Amino acid sequence: MGWGKELFSVITLDDALKVLEPYVRPLYERREEVPLSASWGRVVAVDVPAGGPLPHFRKSTVDGLAVRAQDTFGASESLPALVQVRGEVTMGRAPRETLESGQSLLIPTGGMLPAQADAVVMLEHLEDFGQGLYGVTKAVAPGENVIDIGEDVQAGEVILPQYTVIRAQEMGLLASQGILSVPVLPRVRVGILSTGDEIVSPESEPQPAQSRDINGYTLLGQAVAAGFATHYYGIAADEPAELRPVLEQMLAENDVVILSGGSSVGARDLTAQMVDELGRPGLLFHGLALRPGKPTIGGVVGGKIIIGLPGHPASAMVVFDTLVRPLLDGSRRRPEFPLPQAELTQNVYSGTGREEFIRVRLEQKDELWLAEPVRGKSGLIRTMVLANGLVHIPLNVEGIQAGEKVRVRPLRRF
Ligand SMILES: Nc1nc2c(c(=O)[nH]1)N[C@H]1C(S)=C(S)[C@@H](COP(=O)(O)OP(=O)(O)OC[C@H]3O[C@@H](n4cnc5c(N)ncnc54)[C@H](O)[C@@H]3O)O[C@H]1N2
Numbered sequence: 001m002g003w004g005k006e007l008f009s010v011i012t013l014d015d016a017l018k019v020l021e022p023y024v025r026p027l028y029e030r031r032e033e034v035p036l037s038a039s040w041g042r043v044v045a046v047d048v049p050a051g052g053p054l055p056h057f058r059k060s061t062v063d064g065l066a067v068r069a070q071d072t073f074g075a076s077e078s079l080p081a082l083v084q085v086r087g088e089v090t091m092g093r094a095p096r097e098t099l100e101s102g103q104s105l106l107i108p109t110g111g112m113l114p115a116q117a118d119a120v121v122m123l124e125h126l127e128d129f130g131q132g133l134y135g136v137t138k139a140v141a142p143g144e145n146v147i148d149i150g151e152d153v154q155a156g157e158v159i160l161p162q163y164t165v166i167r168a169q170e171m172g173l174l175a176s177q178g179i180l181s182v183p184v185l186p187r188v189r190v191g192i193l194s195t196g197d198e199i200v201s202p203e204s205e206p207q208p209a210q211s212r213d214i215n216g217y218t219l220l221g222q223a224v225a226a227g228f229a230t231h232y233y234g235i236a237a238d239e240p241a242e243l244r245p246v247l248e249q250m251l252a253e254n255d256v257v258i259l260s261g262g263s264s265v266g267a268r269d270l271t272a273q274m275v276d277e278l279g280r281p282g283l284l285f286h287g288l289a290l291r292p293g294k295p296t297i298g299g300v301v302g303g304k305i306i307i308g309l310p311g312h313p314a315s316a317m318v319v320f321d322t323l324v325r326p327l328l329d330g331s332r333r334r335p336e337f338p339l340p341q342a343e344l345t346q347n348v349y350s351g352t353g354r355e356e357f358i359r360v361r362l363e364q365k366d367e368l369w370l371a372e373p374v375r376g377k378s379g380l381i382r383t384m385v386l387a388n389g390l391v392h393i394p395l396n397v398e399g400i401q402a403g404e405k406v407r408v409r410p411l412r413r414f
């Protein structure tokens with residue numbers, strides 16, 4: 001059983017990320033092209049430059065009268081400035097009229113300003129005196145009610161820095177530039193396997209001492225949500241003869257292999273040994289100074305990363321969210337996203353020499369956001385269902401008092 005021998009020589013979460021970093025780098029050097037319409041959620045592989053200025057013509061933001069601003073200076077309700085209307089700008093057409101001083105064109109929202117006009121007076125500030133003569137009752141400044149050339153995007157500037165995640169608005173920006181094929185990182189291929197003699201598939205009726213596979217599905221959901229190309233390989237017993245061929249197949253078919261269970265120090269915990277035997281460099285760490293998540297394994301075989309997550313369902317999820325996802329989704333290569341703050345409702349304690357992630361439920365009370373710790377062992381999946389965030393207690397902090405403000409890492413909603 002290995003009693004008496006050293007259990008784990010733990011490393012910090014930060015060091016685990018650093019140890020694995022060189023092996024994920026190649027994943028960030030790849031690229032593929034996807035159609036713009038299928039680019040949502042993908043990660044941009046290169047700095048994307050603007051093709052040209054946006055807009056590429058001066059457009060009105062209101063329905064009104066395109067004027068030379070100086071013709072309206074001093075205008076008011078009691079003393080309107082008189083302007084002559086020479087015609088109307090047609091939507092989608094460049095106006096050809098040349099405006100002399102005191103002349104103007106009616107213009108729709110989105111219409112192109114004639115060359116000599118530099119502002120638009122809203123219809124509401126016009127008085128129709130008949131025969132094309134209008135009174136402007138409110139002066140406009142140069143540029144007023146006009147979107148200038150390049151005001152949205154300037155020619156040549158980087159519109160999307162490398163590793164930006166494409167959301168709806170980035171899709172729109174790319175469309176504005178006529179970029180119909182987007183260079184993105186290929187999805188990271190992730191294989192998921194649950195291990196344990198006692199684990200049975202969810203369609204089975206578990207016998208006493210057996211448990212239905214939870215981690216296969218929580219990890220599948222997390223991996224899909226993170227944008228990985230995910231494949232679930234089912235359940236393998238703690239038998240080298242069974243585990244080894246599955247691992248070899250997973251290594252051949254994926255960039256990253258994620259196992260759960262069998263990472264602790266029991267007699268049947270052979271994952272670590274197997275990772276080390278499969279190839280070079282083999283096992284890189286066994287044990288994190290982290291709770292939950294202590295018995296996590298990290299290794300690399302033939303350039304492929306293998307992560308062994310703890311069997312307890314909440315632990316496996318927390319380590320996925322704090323180690324696996326940040327390593328593979330590019331978030332460590334983007335500026336940090338500000339985390340919402342909340343007031344902790346109960347004291348929480350952490351042992352020395354390890355960092356901790358507390359499961360919390362974020363709730364709003366009047367104007368205040370509260371973070372309510374979700375109590376319960378890491379073997380309880382319901383703790384993760386109740387939780388919608390994690391609060392970090394750093395390595396050398398012993399605890400956080402009720403009433404203190406904490407940053408909450410939201411657990412992804414989708
Ligand atoms: N002497 C020590 N014992 C343990 C330590 C330790 O440091 N010293 N660490 C504990 C911690 S923390 C955890 S977490 C567990 C993790 O152990 P393993 O990763 O080896 O996982 P198992 O022993 O295989 O399973 C633990 C537990 O989780 C259940 N499990 C496993 N896989 C699944 C699954 N796919 N779906 C649902 N439930 C699963 C399994 O049946 C066990 O109940 O070790 C502690 N022990």
Ligand code: MOO
Nearest residue numbers: 292293294315378
């Ligand atoms: O990883 Mo264990 O999770 O601390 O329960």
